[in-house]
Every structure is written in structure tokens, then in C-alpha cells.
Amino acid sequence: MTLVDKCKKLCKASEILATMDTKLKNEALYQVGLSLKEYKAFILEENKKDVEKAKKDNMKESLIDRLCLSEERIDDMIEGIHNIIELKDPVWKSNELWTLENGLTLSKMTVPLGVIGIIYESRPNVTVDAFSLALKSGNCILLRGSSSSINSNNALVYAIKEGLKKSPVSENVIEFIDDIDRSVVKEMLTLNEYIDVIIPRGGKDLIQFVVKNATVPTIETGVGNCHIFVDETADIKKSIDIIENAKVQRPGVCNACETVLVHKKIANLFLPKLYDRLIERVEIRGCQETKKIIPVNSAIEEDWYKEYLDYILAVKVVENVDDAIFHIRKYGTKHSEAILTESLTNANKFLRQVDAAAVYVNASTRFTDGGQFGFGAEMGISTQKIHARGPMGLNELVTVKYTIIGNGQIRE
Structure with a gap:
């Protein structure tokens, strides 16, 4: 399947997901948690392949630690999903309602961003965190991990999709790019027709590459000096x-x-x-x-x-x-x-x-972490000032639309 085909599936799925009831989204997340538990051994076996290759390639010990999964870390992922289930749905909320002199009633409502693309390095837990936050906030997600974690991410996405098959939510709300060619990333960064925002999560080189090459709006996340x-x-x-x-x-x-x-x-x-x-x-x-x-x-x-x-x-x-x-x-x-x-x-x-x-x-x-801040997980830590800053949880993954209720008013 081509990248554009995957994006088309995400766009179609997002039309339904955007207005889906909270209970249905939570049921889907619950089923994904069960699926991660069911496929734990498979995920660990695939992760072992990535870790062995990283050691062979002389990856730094601290970066191998980021790559490595364990039963405890998978359990933490599942706990993160359950935490997100317990959080309030950020979609279709408003704390601003007012009536103009002409009788029009306005409200500022929260709505999903649409399709989120995330590009990230060496941290398989991001696959689950990003998916879970996207789903609860009504967004579909396109994932592109690094080559160093390709087996781990494939296994995690497989488990997620198997869980979604048992839920009210389509498995098409998540797609994974398993092509490690960098040209595919460049293509992803310019698919304005299908992707609403790109979030790069990794080192300085990755973030700068995305910022310089993307035509899709980006949220710059965290190099941490x-x-x-x-x-x-x-x-x-x-x-x-x-x-x-x-x-x-x-x-x-x-x-x-x-x-x-x-x-x-x-x-x-x-x-x-x-x-x-x-x-x-x-x-x-x-x-x-x-x-x-x-x-x-x-x-x-x-x-x-x-x-x-x-x-x-x-x-x-x-x-x-x-x-x-x-x-x-x-x-x-x-x-x-x-x-x-x-x-x-x-x-x-x-x-x-x-x-x-x-x-x-x-x-x-x-x-400085979404889980530690009580957000369940995080999409990344934004170091820019618009539109989100700091750990990006559910409330940072929605935008707004104004609803205006009238009774025949016309502008003079």
C-alpha cells in the first residue's frame, strides 16, 4: 500500500472518529490494552531483534535503554492506556458561550485536529502513547518510527490493530510507515491534502529536518539542553x-x-x-x-x-x-x-x-513528562509557543470551531 493510500484511509476513518461517542473510544482503548497483553511475548521477541542489532551497531548504552522493552515497560504502556480512558474527553467542549446584541449565540467548541503524523526515534513506547492520545482526542494517526525500532513498532501496531478489530473503532484509524527510506519521510512532510499536522519527536537533526522540509504545519518538540x-x-x-x-x-x-x-x-x-x-x-x-x-x-x-x-x-x-x-x-x-x-x-x-x-x-x-503531569501519556514535549507548549496531552490535540446559532439574522 502506498503512503497516499494509507493517508486516504486515515482521512476517511477520521470523518467517523471525529464525532464518535466517548464510550466507544474508551472501549477501543480497553481492547487495545488487552491485545498488548495478549501479544506481549511476540512484542518482546521482535524488540529483542532491534536491541541485538543496536548493540551490534555500537549504539550508545543510554539510547539502547530507550529502545529496550520489558514486561514491565509493556505493562506501563497498558497502564497508560487505562489512565487515558479515565481522562475527560477533550472533544466538543466549550467554556465560552455568549450572545451578541443582534441575538446571535456563539460558542467556541473543541474539535479534533484530524490526521496527525508523528516521526520519532528509537522509542517504541511512543507508538502506543501517540496512538492512545490520538484516538481519545478523536484523531487518526500516521506513525513513522526509526529503522532501529522497526521490528518493535511493527509488532506494536499489529497488536493495536488486532485489538481494534474487536472494538467499535475501525483499525484504519492508525497506519504505520514500515518503509525506512528517507524519501518517504520527505513525501509525508508535504501531504497537506491528507495530514493536518506533523509532530517530530527525537534529536536535533530529526527535528530540524522536519521543520525545514515540511509544508504540513508542524509542532516542534523537544531538544532538551x-x-x-x-x-x-x-x-x-x-x-x-x-x-x-x-x-x-x-x-x-x-x-x-x-x-x-x-x-x-x-x-x-x-x-x-x-x-x-x-x-x-x-x-x-x-x-x-x-x-x-x-x-x-x-x-x-x-x-x-x-x-x-x-x-x-x-x-x-x-x-x-x-x-x-x-x-x-x-x-x-x-x-x-x-x-x-x-x-x-x-x-x-x-x-x-x-x-x-x-x-x-x-x-x-x-x-517534564505527560504521564507525570497527569496527562496519561504525551505526544511529545513542545518547545515552541504556538499552539502547544510543554507535554502535549489530550487538550493539546484539539483545535476549535465557532458555532453560531441565529434566528434569521442578516448583516446590514
């Missing part, structure tokens, strides 16, 4: 625990911390403790002031821009909160930024002046 600033008033133990979590728990994800900024007045006390906690697992690259305090490799200008997605951390000593904010403005990617402080004044300044999709006080950047 995330910073944590340790203020002079910070609780040292709490701060080291937070940084360890933000860097080490899953370094291959976009909300992991890549740079730590340390106030100069606390640096001599703080940096040796951070060094002792991380050095056996993390390569630390420091500025010249950092190197005077702890024995680490030199950070060069490129390091401040870097999304490592690896066990590497850049560290810089800064003058104060204003200096930290200046650094983040210059090098950050507007994803997730954090301040560790006991100063309400500095916390408020950081919250107000740092331009990012998520800004934290005394917490790990790892919480």
Missing part, C-alpha cells in the same frame, strides 16, 4: 539528590539534566560532594573555576550547547541567579530548567525570567 542552577541558599543534600536523579536515572531522555550551574559562594562546599556522588558513573566537564575545585575534564564552548543524552555532565560556576539566567537564555533549548534554592525572591525571579516550557523550583527536571 536542560539546566539545574544551585543557588547559594540551596540545601546541599537535597540538591545532590535532585541532580543525581536528573542526570543518572535515564540520561538518554530529553528531560535529563545536561548542565549544572553553581553559585560561586557555595561552589567550594558543593562541588566536591557532587563529584563524590557522580564521578563513578558520570564524566564531568567543568569550567576553569570548576577545575580549580574538583579534578575534571575541561568544558569547551560546544559543551554548553550540548544535549549529551549520555553519562556526561557540564558544570559551570556562576556569579549569581542573574548570571545563571543569562547562561540559560544563551544556551538553553526552552525545554526544562530548574533552580535549587531556599530563597523565595530568587525562586520567583527564576520562574518569571527563565523562558522554557517547564521551570522548576527544588525538583528534578525528569518530571
